[in-house]
Amino acid sequence: MRVKICGITSVEDARLAVDAGADALGMVFYPPSPRHVSLEQAAEIARAVTPFVVLTGLFVDAHPQEVEQVLAQVPLNLLQFHGNETAAYCRQFHRPYIKALRMKPELNPSEAMSAYPDARGYLLDAYRKGVPGGTGDTFDWQRVPQGRERNDRQVILAGGLNPANVTQAISAAVPDAVDVSGGVEAAPGRKDPDKVREFVRAARAAATSGASSNALIQGV
Numbered sequence: 001m002r003v004k005i006c007g008i009t010s011v012e013d014a015r016l017a018v019d020a021g022a023d024a025l026g027m028v029f030y031p032p033s034p035r036h037v038s039l040e041q042a043a044e045i046a047r048a049v050t051p052f053v054v055l056t057g058l059f060v061d062a063h064p065q066e067v068e069q070v071l072a073q074v075p076l077n078l079l080q081f082h083g084n085e086t087a088a089y090c091r092q093f094h095r096p097y098i099k100a101l102r103m104k105p106e107l108n109p110s111e112a113m114s115a116y117p118d119a120r121g122y123l124l125d126a127y128r129k130g131v132p133g134g135t136g137d138t139f140d141w142q143r144v145p146q147g148r149e150r151n152d153r154q155v156i157l158a159g160g161l162n163p164a165n166v167t168q169a170i171s172a173a174v175p176d177a178v179d180v181s182g183g184v185e186a187a188p189g190r191k192d193p194d195k196v197r198e199f200v201r202a203a204r205a206a207a208t209s210g211a212s213s214n215a216l217i218q219g220v
């Protein structure tokens, strides 16, 4: 189970998340977000973080030049596209990327994933009209594809996760990774140390117990 802490806006919060055991950090390059970071902030955070943590840049229907400008100044390992970007748009940067899919009631997630065959993973987030993400809303975790529908694709569960619900979410959705932003904040754009630590701990514990029960079911 991999854990990404998104919406990092300061070196202090980046260190807190890494020390708590996060595998990946997310920085939001979407100006309307309360978690938006400037190029200067992002570069400072990148300099402070160990190279063994995946630094992710989140964009929402950004002009390609904006993405290129960030890439020129911030050493991102992964791009996260959280808007209505097409696969052609996502692949033009020649960088590993994950595609956020917002779980509208009529969306077939398996079909939606097929539209991005070169994505490294698929971040499933709640849908709220007019808001691209960071809503704090959950969705029905039973809708996360499993088995043949999933087809070995990396699924990152997001949307309204927090220390209190991540255990149940992992058990229901069986994701490869979880992503959290608002659920571990003290205030928009500022992380709460206890919530971050508890979230990572609970996610790891759920994954360990989930793995053993799967093994029992499968008889391995």
Ligand SMILES: O=C(O)c1ccccc1N[C@@H]1O[C@H](COP(=O)(O)O)[C@@H](O)[C@H]1O
Pocket: 006, 007, 026, 028, 030, 033, 034, 035, 058, 060, 082, 123, 125, 132, 133, 134, 135, 136, 137, 158, 159, 160, 161, 179, 180, 181, 182, 183
């Ligand atoms: O965090 C934001 O402000 C944000 C803005 C625009 C698009 C996505 C955003 N965040 C991502 O949304 C999901 C769920 O967030 P939350 O845990 O429900 O607060 C997560 O991937 C964030 O990275």
